[in-house]
Amino acid sequence: MNWAAISFDWNQVRAFLATAEEGSFSGAARALKTTQPTIGRQISELEERLGVTLFERSVRGPTLTEAGRDLLDHVRVMGEAATRISMSATAHSEDISGLVTVTATDLLSAQTLPGLLAPLRDSNPGVRVNIVASNDLQNLIQREADIAIRHVRPEQPDLIARHVGDFHAGLYASKAYLDRAGRPRTPRDVADHDFVGNPDPTRLIAPMHNLGIPLRPENFVMSSESGVVVWQLLRADLGLSVLPDALCDPDPSLERVLPELPPFQFPIWLVTHRELQTSKRIRVVFDLLVRGFREMGNLKRD
Structure with a gap:
């Protein structure tokens, strides 16, 4: 079939692409922040428009047909082109207003980013920030976020990263827990807790x-995948954990265990797509975060 000769509804195409990549209608709905019935309806409308079946439906989920696999190659090219257009438009915008999405771990998002981003309300009130609290590495190339804060340097050539320092972390417990269970005097004692x-x-x-x-x-x-939950488990007197000094030292209910132990270090990388550095609103947020992290007294810098 000559796909190039057919006009497409981009919403239907996005639904098709997301379903193919996520492997399910529900996964596509989550990726596109819509509902599963909407995804199903858009794909059915696309199939009706094209006169072909793109997915075989079964209890195991949707499976691409031969026509679906053929269309997928063309749609991916369309998706990449749309992403480049979006990036180009953002990069050349002179307006310092609009939405900037920042992603970081849930612990950084809850405990560090609010204070670092607060000055933005006075300096650039037209800039709105969406914080995506996620421990997953968000895909900057696909514009799931404009700025990512990561503990590892990205390898993709289209991304640029700036190392703003290292968080020091130590072994902590609540004072109430240590009063009850005893304070370790040697590294070997720690293993009894x-x-x-x-x-x-x-x-x-x-x-x-x-x-x-x-x-x-x-x-x-x-245990928990959430750093915030682990922090609260620590504060609930349930045991020891390794957490950032910046989080635990100001908390009077917590105590550092064996402070003579060498600190753990977690690098802080600020990452954005190369093209987005020319977007004024994204650059404003990026530079604000760089300054904020580097001004933190408990962050080790190069």
């Missing part, structure tokens, strides 16, 4: 072993 943290304990066990702390998976009594 409960821990809270990430659901994958191996991420902490290996560096602890390097410090002479023989942790085991059994030490971890509660």
Whole structure:
């Protein structure tokens, strides 16, 4: 079929592309921030317009037909072109107003970004900020975010990154927990305590072993993917955890365990797409974050 000769409704095309990439109507609805019935209706309308079946429907979910696979190659090219057009329009905008999306971990989003972004309301009140609190690496190339704050340097050549410093982190517990369970005097003593943290304990066990702390998976009594939840588990007197000094030191209910231990370090990278650096509103937010992180007294800088 000559797809180039057919006019398309872009909403229908986006629904088709998202379903093909997500593997389900529900996944496409989440990606496009709409409803599953809307996705199904748009794809059915596209199929009716084209006179072909694009997906086989079954209890296992939608499966691309041969016609669907053929169309997918063309639609991906259209999607890439649309993204480039959006980036170009944003890059050449002279208006310092509009929406900027910033993504960071939930802990950074809740505890650090509000203070860093507050001056924006006075300096550039026309700029609106959407904070995406996510521990996943958002795809800047597909414009899921304008600015990302990450702990690893991205490898994509279209992205630029600036290292603004390193968060120091240490081993902390609540004073109430330590009063009850006892304060470790040596690294070996730490292994006799409960821990809270990430659901994958191996991420902490290996560096602890390097410090002479023989942790085991059994030490971890509660866990969460959310850094904010882990912080609250710590404050609820449930055990020890590794968290940033900037978060724990100001909290009078928390205490650093074995402060002589070497600190853990988490690099802070500010990342944006190369083309978006010429967008004034995105540049304003990017530069504000750079200054804010570098002015933080508890952030180690190069």
